[in-house]
Amino acid sequence: MKKKKFSDLKESVIKAFFFTNGILTVMILFGIFALLLFTAIPAFREIDLKEFFTSHQWNPTSPVKEHYGILSMVAGTFMVSLGAMIIAIPIGIGTASYLSDVAHWKVREIVKPIVEILAGIPSVVIGFLGIVLFGPILAKIFGTSNGLNAINGSLLLAIMALPTIVSISEDSLSAVPKTYSDASLALGANRWQTLVRVKLPASLSGIIAAVMLGMGRAIGETMTVLMATGNAPAFPRGFLSSIRTMTATIAIELGEVPYYSTHYYALFAVGLVLFLITFILNLLSDVILNKYQEREQ
């Protein structure tokens, strides 16, 4: 009888332990959100909400008149991230398809780890490549005087997002049951048709997840874009102009800002907007995933 009580206690302790672990990430998320929210709100005691979201001028240390408008940096962030995705998605899915369907297994065993090592290169090093290697090349190709622009940032972010996209897409392509492709081939489809019409749709959920993770990395990346895009705070005129992202703004200015000043709160407000953007992106990808899986069943 006593023994049973003891094992019951043990059972509940273990249960509580795992429950705490499970709930911890949720609590951390809410904690971060609450911190951002409460540190961002005081900014709007002095900044007009309309100015914050619609002005393209950001100049909190101006000796003439301070401006707090995030439009230019939101545009900058979206430009580099979208540019990166335009480059990285075709290459990433192409590489994943090659690795899972075309390559000899020996080639795959060598190439896949190498692609994954790419993810381990520090962002500072990639940013450095952007300054000394891609910058001059891009300047030559496009005939501009310098290569510190949105395209440079997009290229570098694409390189950083590739390992994630390739690795996860390849995993999900390989996870498609062999019976699917066997059936397709038996029906007379060739290997290309099998890949494009059977395997890729079957692994779409994994590929979307891979792209979303890659996109998340691109939007949140700081050091690389800080080094390679020139950080001009003007509203971007196109992919060939220098841009400044939200992350770069926070990283540049948080180091010197006097604590508890309007500028300080405004930076947290920028962080909150960034958080909401990535949160909505993740939510959207979740919704898409669920819808797709329902249809599959």
Added chain:
Amino acid sequence: MKGKKLFLIGTLLLGFIFASGTVYSAKRMIQIKGSDTIVNLVQILSEEFMARNPGKAIAVMGGGSGTGIAALINGTCDIANHSRPMKSKEKILCKEKRVDTRTFVIAIDGLSVIVHKDNPLKEMIMEKIGAIYRGDITNWKEVGGPDMVISLYGRQSNSGTFVFFQEHVLGKQDYSPHMKRMNGNAQIVEGVIQDKSGIGYVGVGYVIDTKSRKIRNDLTVLNVAKNAESKAYSPMDKAAVDSGDYPVARPLFQSTNGKPEGDVALFIKFINSPEGQKIVEREGFFPIGKDIISDNFKNMK
């Protein structure tokens, strides 16, 4: 089994000793933080200081003048390097946090305006440089150069050079929003070397070739004139910098919280010594005169 346990305890003990050792030495290490313009100079000064005083340790970090002063106020460094005087906001913050700053001038910098080596311009008036950085002049042909859109290189707002330039050259106006905000002096130099229509401003220490001690041959350093009537001078011209004829010369500072003591005082004395000032000169900056040195010593008491 017993042997294994002993071994484990032994390694743990050794680990603790090492760990506490590093903590101890970290405590004695002088932490210096701030201006990117003088980070190399202070790094070399501290290396020479450590070579002469074995057992002393100094760690030097960049980050910008604003970052250094913020670190001094927050108590995370012993000495702040800054290339601009403290702002009134920072002084108020010091008072609030009871930080009693002592400031020392350690060198004089001829802030250099640089352009690409193919640019035919050799000199410019201050007012024109200001207009270019405000975005009022956007093409080189307006100042007698080739027909190219000017691409501006500058620092980020945490930089003392950014603030100094804004106050003294731009006339306290805003920078053009199209100016590229680079991370440090070295990145501006790198950018202007590659950019045919580029213009940038950096500390004179960054346009000196480290081997020959002369101006680098892969870029052009503009001679700057105060106004249309006066002659243009090079930032390398010691007499012009001393007399103030070179208009964008400025002092470079170090600040401590309270009277410098122990190793910090020794290090500041070393910088003010003839030996220290020789290093300052070797790195392309200008040494401080007798008057400043005696001011510095007064300030240490």
